[in-house]
Amino acid sequence: MTTKLPRLAFRNIFRNLRRSILSAVAISVSALSIVMLFGLLDGMEIDMANNLQSYYTGEVRIRNVDYEKYERYNPLHLGVDWEAIAPILMDNPSVESATARISFPANMYIGENSQVVMGVGADFSTEEAFIDFPAILKEGRLPEQGKNEMLIGSAMARELNLSIGDKVTMLTTTAARGSNAITLQVVGIATFPVGSLNTNMFWAPLDRMQYFLRMEGLSQEILVLLKDGAKESLVAQEIHDEISQSLGIETDTRSWKDLNIMYSMLRIMKVAYYFVAIFFFLLGSTVIINTTMMVIFERMREIGTLSALGMQGSELTKLFLLEGFFISVIGSGVGVIIGMIGNYYLSKVGINFTDAMSGIDLEVSSIFYPQVNILKSFFIWLYAVVISSLATFIPSRRASKIEPVEALRYV
Amino acid sequence: MKFIITLAFKNLSRYKRRTSITAVAIAVGLMMYLLVDSILIGAENESMRNLRWYETASARIHAPSYWEDRMLFPMESSIENPDAVLALLDENGWKATARTVFTADMILYSEDFGEDGNMNVLVTAIDPETDNDVFHFSDTLIDGRFLEKGDENGILIGSWFAEDINAKVGYWITLVARGNGGFYEAMDMQIVGILNCPNPNVNRTLLMMDKDTAGYYLGMNQAVTEIDVLLPEHEDIDVEMAKIQAKIEASHLDLEVHSWKELAKDYLAIAEAKRGGTSMILFLVFIIAAVGISNTMLMAMYERTRELGMMRAMGMSDNNIRLAFLIEAGGIGFIGAVFGIVLGLLANLYMVNVGIDFGWMMRDLDMGYRIQSVFRGAWSMSSFIEAFVAGIGLSMIVAWIPISRALKMDIPSCLRHQ
Amino acid sequence: MCKHDKSKKHLLFPLLLLLVFLPSNLSAVSAEEIIQKMDELATFETSYSTGSIQTKDRFGTKTSTFNAWSQGESDSLIEFTSTAERGQKILRTKGSLYLFYPDAEELIRLQGAALRQSMLGSDISYEDMTEEKNTLDNYKAVLEGTEAFKDTMCYVITLTATTRSVAYPVQKLWIDTENYLVWKAQYSTAQGRLLKEMEVLSTLEAGGRVIASETRIEDKMKRDSHTYMRLDSLEVNPVLDKKIFTLENLTW
Known part of the structure; x- marks a missing residue:
């Protein structure tokens, strides 16, 4: 039976395609948003660093001692x-x-x-x-x-x-x-x-x-x-x-990072934005957890049938975990890839806020170029997979513990 | 109709788990949106506020000829009778304080500073009793004491400035300035306090002394160079400005009012540019929250196709069914929105009053300065209303899709629906 | 340089404190009379001089050389000849001060607070140059007594400002009892804080007058900061072209 579990889990995904898609969409939108957020933050940071380097310090600045x-x-x-x-x-x-x-x-x-x-x-x-x-x-x-x-x-x-x-x-x-x-x-x-x-x-x-x-x-x-x-x-x-x-x-020759308060300001900015990122992760996690939990709870009858047919609690848990895992791998993968493509596109075109600000008499160029970062994207993918698998774990464990009769009665 | 509403509410309480999971999705989504919004607005407000609290006040009154030469800080263009102006403002409920700003040559002595030196500085002479009604400098004292009324030798210095010139409380300096009319005057001053002003521009250059002492030395005869006014934050600045100007003119005072927006034009331009990035972030947050809400709602409704089929089989009209389900969805949305608002309110209460101290993250950052390290939120009534309406509206709109689909299906398929 | 202007005018010598006196009798004893004499004797029709200003500050010492022309009470022109500022000119006419720079296409007119800036980084400000020599209009003079300054008998006079529109509220002057040369001057705030000190180091004779040829000016608020003014030549009452002191002529 154990060897068949992955296949069964995989088949389950397609048996209720709409549910799986909804669940996958939740995961992928969360992953996509976070990937794009990071792209935007990296873009802002690089923009600031570039401005610092181009206009103020270079990467190394030489002055009289x-x-x-x-x-x-x-x-x-x-x-x-x-x-x-x-x-x-x-x-x-x-x-x-x-x-x-x-x-x-x-x-x-x-x-x-x-x-x-x-x-x-x-x-x-x-x-x-x-x-x-x-x-x-x-x-x-x-x-x-x-x-x-x-x-x-x-x-x-x-x-x-x-x-x-x-x-x-x-x-x-x-x-x-x-x-x-x-x-x-x-x-x-x-x-x-x-x-x-x-x-x-x-x-x-x-x-x-x-x-x-x-x-x-x-x-x-x-x-x-x-x-x-x-x-x-x-x-x-x-x-x-x-x-x-x-x-x-003797000269005063220093790298821009050692140089001035501006780089420190940049780092403070970064900390501020990573706080926003934490909220993104939290929000993304609740969306994933909610959707996954919903999916499992709606399937209590199915769980009841399976356990009535003699499937054991740990196997049930594994089955649902595997199903959640497959969905999240796909959902998160799709989200991250779309996010990366979006970032790549935006990194070429730039996000232009000039139009949004056209009513204001301002000529500050306001184009940010988001960045594609493969490592961060992979991390976000991993995060989404782990969170949604964990989210499956809780309700599926509970489901595996209830009596088949009770589960069958479940509306 | 009453029946439909009762049915909808009964359904809400019947499927407790479903209702609560969906409501939680909505609540968390809204709360997160509100929090991020609060942090972003808070960060922006904070920098604007620092500008007003430590640099420009809400509005500034000058003699008419002052504005044009403001870069030179002309003492000759002063407000001759500040008390009359202050009384006028007070009568009308505006808080205000008088200041004299002048340039001076600051002389440093090797006895204290280890090296002789001099530099051009800008000195702000304040009324220690009323300055805090408008500005917030006394809260930023990190060493020594604040100025007292009539303080004869005391001077305060910004902490970055103090670090730059290696100044400590107790050190003596001399200010050589030109008095009203052009005569030279020298003032021996002792640093009595160090202020860590969160506005970096100010912290790098701040020198502050008593207005009466400066007035005496510089031959101001009660005159001051500016009167700074605090306006309530919720009032429309332009309307208030017009009111002040009208009052001043009605009293036949020949003075001009300038708002902080005019005083800090460059700064505002940069802030405007930054706003682009934050709106993007807010948009992304909204997207995730919306997807979270609509996903759970979609699922909650699809799962009910069988029930819907049953109702149709029993002869309930499509419109009534639709209405019942929509009300139910709206109910879930309402519960979620209420919880979301309450959670957001509580979380925001913490964010606004306590904030997140990220100072610990800065420890390894060799800043040398204890910069403002607490993020605080801000209240935005409109965001709360927006979130509330979006929570309910989104739930109902999203519910519409599966309901309509189920209503189009034939009844047996509905009943067979998994 | 053609016509000789016959009208008798007071010369305000362009460079600060170079006060010129004719030998005179010793009958003047009241402070007012001494000061009046001092002002009166600062009288030239025209002059032409060359000299240098040496400034020492925290970054070291630098020297600028100049040629200067003056005419009457208010007109003067200085042209710098040293490399760093060659061709720069300062024109003073009644009530105005103009700066001419060879690379600038327009003149810069200084007025108000801008006159308080230091000239060439020295301890002399533009305003010191434009100071009017009507001392008694702005100051009350008190004769403190006589005192020997470097073997020369001097009147010691304290001037206290009666108006706020002068730079120095209190001046203490050491004036030669014989030739009315100001040997030493101390400039203080109303509270008596010493700001600047001037001392004559050597003198020369021109047009029958004894005038300071080397003067040291010290900013007492800054350690190691002082300015030496040296006059290499002085021609009294030369024939000058009136056009020298016009704006049109500034750009030649």
Whole structure:
């Protein structure tokens, strides 16, 4: 009899197909939702990490060793020698790309009014690896080397009423700790994915900013992206040592994870979202348990018949367990696969909230790209199988214990 | 009709197990939806609230020329007679407090800080007696004491700021500021307390002293740079703003009111973008809950096909049968929804008042800061109503399908139905 | 530089505290008279000078050199010649201060609180440059007595502000009893907290006057922060083109 159990259980699935389908649907929707939730959360996390890396820290950031100590004084004279460090970075096998930036606060004068903004001097050819400028560029073009041009955020353009071709004068403190002003022409307007970038930042060619800020050949920081699989903190240490060996200068070279509060914020966000995930699991579990229990209870008469025919309690339990197991394997498998396909599709297309927010005067791009994670999906599949098998266990054990006569009377 | 209702209710109590499992499915689904909704709204409200509690208040009153130069914190554009404005607001039931915000050069001494230094800072001078009516700083004190009225040397500092400059309670600093008119003034201040403000922007820069002391040193003659107003959270901010503006104008005061939404425009833009993600999550929760509810309901109804066949065989009209079953489904939905709401209410009571402390998860996280580590929920009346209606409505709509199918079948098939 | 302006005007020397005095008799004894003399003697028709400003702060020392022209009570122009700020100009006309930068296509006009910013990171603010020399309008003067400062007999005068619109509520001046040169000045808050201190290190003679050629200004609130002002040459009453002090001319 025992050897026949799996076959019997399998046949039972098809005997009441509708019930099995309902049960499988419950399991698969739960699994699907959780897979999609994780995809969404991973997407958000990667989005945030990408923004951090593209706009703030890279994967490894190199600064003058004293810069951080005096950061609040905006000590541009504490720069790093980009021209000397670039070849060292290019020789490191783990380095994918690197770019030099100078970030500085400036006063922007428009007519009689002035406004505090952040300027970024950047080499747009090396920035390509960090920022997808063509994708965010809304109007105009990128500033060109050697020209007094700039790219501004769309929110800034709107608020200050600036359009392509307008000229604006910036006043700031230079690395020589004197003041200097330069007039830059708006040649491009871009929509940056982070609010503050969009409202108060301008991007200008590195060489002009080096001249303007009296820091020829220097940059305020160097951002580095690594090849896939490289361990950020190890490579950071490696780069640090290489620079100190060949140039004899100490630098503040750290991986973005060791770097700042922003990464910690990211992790807090993650914890918050995993709490939501726990609720998903709980809810999914109740749905699965409920449906499975319902299925078993509705089959009391069948149980009675089987035990009247002489099937033993443990065999009955096993039979129902097996049936639940088969259903959950299929249901959960279908759910996870659909979820993964959905995530894969969304990871290409993105979930665009821009339409939903079109009524609001906002130009923050709001596209998330959910991620496909095979390991997590497998875990979710396993979870759904275990939960629904367990859920079968309770009522089927109870069913196996009741008297056949009672079970037969069961409505 | 009475018979049908009685029948439906009798059926509800007859099949106790079925009713309870289905009701539980509904209750748990609704509760989870309510909880997730509460957490998501709570997280958003919390950041908005932190903004209002520690940064902007609900609305801020300025002298008309202040707004344009607000980045420079112009002392010259001040409110000359804050007491009159405060009295006016008080008469009309608005809580308000006066503040003077000024920039200063903060001098640090090596005796305390180990190194001499100076930096530009923003100082907020508050009225220690009324500031807590509008803001919530006194709750965030983690070391030392809060300011007292007329505190002559006491200054409070945000905890992140304190960590940055290595400041401790008892340390002395000097603030060099320009008084009203432009004269130099130096104030020797002792750090008397450290505030851990949950609003990171504030915690990184906060310096707070007594308003009367600052007013005396800076030659303000009772004038202040701003009056911050607290508006009840449930009121429509724009309506209230208009009311305040009208009152001010009626009293011939030349002042402007700005809402926190204007004061924190950038911040709100980011929050708006985040909302997209949370609505997606909420949607997914709703889907699972809905599937859970409809699944159990479908099953509960399919299993009753035989009973339905019997009723038809006995000559009950299709419409009456349909009605009886729908009422039954609605009854289950109602029971489930009530339980769901009660469970959600209880769970939410806990979430709102106690919250989930995830500080233990943060232990290995080298933050260096004791950041707000408690998630709290929020009350949303509309979510509860939505959940209640959805619970009942969904049950009845879902029940419709198997009932209609059974009614289309011929009676013998119904009776043979497994 | 063509016409000579004959009208007698007060010169406000552009760079802060370089006060110029003619030798005079010692009959002035009341504090008001001494201060009046001090202000009166700060009188030029025109001037042309070259010099440097050396600033020391927590990051080290830097030097900027300049050429300066002045005319009358309110007009002055400074042009920087050192590498880091070559070509930058500061124009002061009645009531306004304009900054010209070679790479900027428009002038930046400073007013109000913006004038409080430090010039070139030194201990001198733009506002110190625009200070009006009508001392007695804003201050009450009290003669404390006489005191020797570096072997020179000086009147010691305390000025207390009568208005809030001046930067320093209390000033204590050491004024040479013979040539009315201010050898030393202490600037304090109303409570008597010392903020800045100025001391003349050496003098030169030009146009028959003794004026400070090297001055040290210290910000007493910051340790290791001081500014040296050095005057390399001073031409008194040269013939200047009036156009020097116009906005149109600022961009040459």
